[in-house]
Amino acid sequence: MGSSDSGAAMADGSPLSGGGSGEDRNMRRYMWGGIIAALISWLIVPVVGLVAVYCGWVVYQHKDRLQGGLIAGVGGVGVLTWVVYLLTM
Numbered sequence: 001m002g003s004s005d006s007g008a009a010m011a012d013g014s015p016l017s018g019g020g021s022g023e024d025r026n027m028r029r030y031m032w033g034g035i036i037a038a039l040i041s042w043l044i045v046p047v048v049g050l051v052a053v054y055c056g057w058v059v060y061q062h063k064d065r066l067q068g069g070l071i072a073g074v075g076g077v078g079v080l081t082w083v084v085y086l087l088t089m
Helices: 022-043 046-062 065-087
Strands: none
Touching (some): 022 046, 022 065, 046 065
């Protein structure tokens, strides 16, 4: 009766209200921030691709090499495309 935990859990055994560790939340923020920055670098402001490269590098170092590499690669190609365009004007 003194326990505040209702015992509810998801199918994988994790608590419903847990939300993950702080590091997991930070990696999700870097991952989604990098994805959004990479898209913005291709669609609106190419220099934002540098943010995607940084976020991708952090994800690459700490969580998932494939996802981090893709995020950094897409952001980097967006910036390089912009630089090549400016140099050929």
